[in-house]
Amino acid sequence: MAGLMFQGTGSNVGKSLVVAGLCRAFRRRGFRVAPFKPQNMSNNAAVTPDGGEIGRAQALQARAAGLAPHVDMNPVLLKPRSDMGAQVILRGQRLGTFKAREYWGKKPELLGVVLDSYHRLEAAHDLVVVEGAGSAAEVNLRGADIANMGFAEAASVPVVLLGDIDRGGVIAQIVGTQAVLSAGDNSLIKSFIINKFRGDPDLFSDGYGYIENRTGWRGAGILPAFDRAHLLPAEDAQDIARKTEGKGLKIAWLVFSRVANFDDLDPLGAEPGVELIAVHPGQAIPGDAGLVILPGSKSTRADLAFLRAQGWDIDLAAHLRRGGRVLGICGGYQMLGRAVHDPDGIEGPAGSSPGLGHLDIETTLGGDKVLRQVRAEHLASGARLTGYEIHLGHSDGPDAARPFARVEGRADGAISADGLVQGTYLHGLFSDDGFRDSYLRGFGGASAMRFETTVDTVLDELADHIERHLRVDDLLALAGLPPYPVNAR
The missing domain is CATH 3.40.50.880 (Class I glutamine amidotransferase (GATase) domain)
Incomplete structure (x- = not known):
């Protein structure tokens, strides 16, 4: 009964993909693992077997963990309808449509629902892998936060911070996040990951060491870009927009x-x-x-x-x-x-x-x-x-x-x-x-592939990719778990 949370220095730094890959990797090691995202903002929803809806990324993560999707895996789903408001889905069902300020006022009561869902998953599994939302450094939203540090603090879950080197400035992303967070929130962060790396990782060894020395956090590794990610269901329209290669x-x-x-x-x-x-x-x-x-x-x-x-x-x-x-x-x-x-x-x-x-x-x-x-x-x-x-x-x-x-x-x-x-x-x-x-x-034309088989194959390849490049044993240790469950040795 343990949890480990992955937060990002910004949106679209690869949190969803890393969590999916870790769910598959931990499952293959023999752990009963479940994904969890306290609050997601997406119009890309999946329908659960019991007639609820959750974020599509959590449905993929559930699949990676060998589970059917469940509303507890994403208790709060925000579906934007305008620049000022969104429909709120609470544990799979429509709560209503609220403007941003109205929703802000409801967050304290929603935290209780979020924690109830998390604790149900925690009680039924060896490990819950939690995905944050947006940026961990949104200190202006910290007062009523239920998606990042607010949840991590309430649930006493250790945090691993992801930075995206592909967008540039990854040292500033991570060191800057530490600079703006409170001492209490910084104490929740135990490690970091450099994500979407391209090229020779040895060339970033000085930068990696600088981050470790400056923050005091031990890195969990440099994760190269996973080039087969485009074959997995996308949560962001910009991701599917890149899938344009082909003839016919x-x-x-x-x-x-x-x-x-x-x-x-x-x-x-x-x-x-x-x-x-x-x-x-x-x-x-x-x-x-x-x-x-x-x-x-x-x-x-x-x-x-x-x-x-x-x-x-x-x-x-x-x-x-x-x-x-x-x-x-x-x-x-x-x-x-x-x-x-x-x-x-x-x-x-x-x-x-x-x-x-x-x-x-x-x-x-x-x-x-x-x-x-x-x-x-x-x-x-x-x-x-x-x-x-x-x-x-x-x-x-x-x-x-x-x-x-x-x-x-x-x-x-x-x-x-x-x-x-x-x-x-x-x-x-x-x-x-x-x-x-x-x-x-x-x-x-005709189909030349088996899509569902391909998705599972790519999830296994993603888990292999993560096992090769990240200190997976160290990540499990942060959650208080051994490298393999006792009954799986």
Whole structure:
């Protein structure tokens, strides 16, 4: 019953990946290990078997640990809806939408929920590997912190600090973090890791020694960049955006301002016969794309306006005139219809927005949020698949008479009369090897990989990478554990 927390000198320094790799490494050594992130901010959510939602990174970490995802692994999930506010998911269920100042006032009571979840995991496992959020040095937020030092102090968990050498200034990142933290918080930090190193690590030996001497923390190693990381499900849209190598079918996807559950695209990005192109704001949809995907969105009407502001509505119309195909997933599906209605103001001001009109359906937001893992059949190919649903609202209209899939006895999605435009509420569909192969064959291609097998293989490779380059025995010692559990020796 021990914990070890990994905090970063900033966002996107590699905490999620390191925790996933350590979960797999500790599990292979024989420990019962579980991941935990007190508070995550992400619109990329995973649905748990019991109908809750947690951050996608924690679902991957659970997989690395050999566990099914559980709401205790990420008790607080913030899903941004605007620059000023976010939807708060508490232990898997929607609590409400709050502005930043309102949420700040709720943090003290949320800490109790966070600690309850952590202690349940701690009681059931040998080790809980905790991931912080953002930067450990955000001293302006320390008063009500539940994600970094505030949690570490409350749970009495030792901390390892990660610095990202790839972005430059890693010495200042780590030494500067110590400089701004209080003496009490600094006492919680026991070690540090230099992450994403490229080149000869011996060339950084002086810098590494300087950090140790200046901070008094013993380093746990220099971790080279893990080049196969792009084959793992991404939590940040910028990570999947880098997966553009490939020849064959060109698939473009639109990076909305509130894009959600974009990990639907990970399996396509991993296909060697697919070139996956992220279309960012200000960029045009490639004219030679065979397929354009509109992914999920946390704010459908706002992102519909965002889409039009980029001129993507004009590009989509031209794409369809050339005989190109379009697939909308969840929020992207809703945008393809005639209108999106939000009478109760669930996603913002109440009202309606005209859709793109490529599907003869209308969507009304409202009702209970749908959160479930499902089995489905793709009607065009007969391929059976597993996926999940996570949405609000209902879509209906003449094109829904041509459903995309049948989900546990009910129709899902819609297809235009000419077959060029399709929409579905199913997430995770491309992770299913059989469906992905059938779908790509519709474009004259085929799948050349087994995605789920690849993910597990890469997690093992990541664990090997960590074992080679980090002092894993020392990390376990920080948590008060031997290198291997007694019953596993």
